Amino acid sequence: MATSLMTRVKARVDLYTSNRARGLIQGRGRSLFKGSGEDFDDLKYYQPGDKISDIDWKATARSGEPLIRQFNEERVRHLSIVADTSAGMSATAADGTSKREAMILAAGMICFLAQKNGDLVGLVAGSEQHPVQLPARSSDGHLELLLRSIQQGTTTASGPARSDWLLERAFRVTARPTLMTIITDEAHPTVDDFSALRRLTTRHDVMVVRIADGDPLQATAMDMDVVDVDDPREVGSLARTSKRVAQDVAAYRRARGEGISEMLERLHISHVLTRGETTVVDDMIAMLRSREYRHGPH
Known part of the structure; x- marks a missing residue:
């Protein structure tokens, strides 16, 4: 019988966290996700x-x-995960792992935190043709279904990323104020999504977890084929060995990343760019610890 995704998440959290971080995850006797209460x-x-x-x-x-x-504080909080299940998220992350598996681990972290504190978690994912939505619940079966929905919905046939559609849908279907975690890749949300993100922040407390792409050229591993999953075609050996192409790609990715980070900072959105499955737990803990410091008592 296959191991449940939540069981795998809990094992990874225990493996990659120190005692201090584990205390943060368990909320030190109170919910990590603070609200104004009613x-x-x-x-x-x-x-x-x-x-x-x-x-x-x-x-x-x-x-x-x-x-x-x-x-x-409200006894029960509502959390929502907005997962980018586009074809690009089935590709390779910067650390050589799968971006899909890193996304599942990131979503699982949120589910684990929520369950520890008695909070509820919902999901928004999919595409315009095949939207995916799960209500906010907390049972083991629900959280497992949430992670399975992300896993099964993220394939090379999923189609290109549409962060504008995903953010618009998240706003329309998530009426109750939540702590909303958007999980996507390093290219999203784009600077063109500024207005959609700003609208989300009027209703929700938003965090963004971005998973970095693998080297699009991999010039040091010429025995490996490199295929663009968003526009399926092989990247030729000439492009992969050209220093000029490598410099241009690096400059483009750097400028794009700076633009996205500047936008998120301007909107006061907590965010992290992680290299993949091997780093996402530690990186999310650092982001959550930073949030705890900012939102905690002074």
Whole structure:
């Protein structure tokens, strides 16, 4: 009987994390994914950095000091995974592993974190012709189905990436505010997706995990065939051995990456570019630790 994907994820998380990181994953007794909550708890004096919208103006008028409303955190949070299941994600990652397997591991990390904290996870994936959507749930069977849907939906026949369609669909079908994790490759989301991403951030807390592509030329391994999965054709040996082509490709990828990073930073979206399956766990932990630092108490 084949090992479940969630079992494989849990084994990798345990293998690649230190005790300190494992404590972060388990949330140290509280949900890693902090929200504003809905249940009123108490009043406290306003401090610099508190939200102006939380000020209780009637209580403030009575006391003569600015008071803000405190809320209990919601017991159950909703998370969503937006997975790029295009043909490009079935190709090779920068570390030589499969981008699809790295994406499954990244999604599994989110599922593992959510299940530890009693949170619910949904999925948005697929294409315009074959959209995939799963509601937010937390059972073992649901999380396994979520990962299997990503695995089975990501093939060389999936078609080219359409990040504009994927982001638009994520906005339309995910009405409840969530912590939304977009998992894609290094070329996405593109700078043309700025408006769609900005709209997502008005409703959701967004993170982006980008998986780097393998060397598109592989000039040092000429015994290996190199095929572009988005536009299926073999990359010729002349292109793979040309220094000029290599320089142009490197410059293009560098400029594209800088543009995407600048866009995500401008939108205050947590993001990471990982080399593949061998690095995605550690890289996501670093990103989540950075989020914990920014959103935690000061």
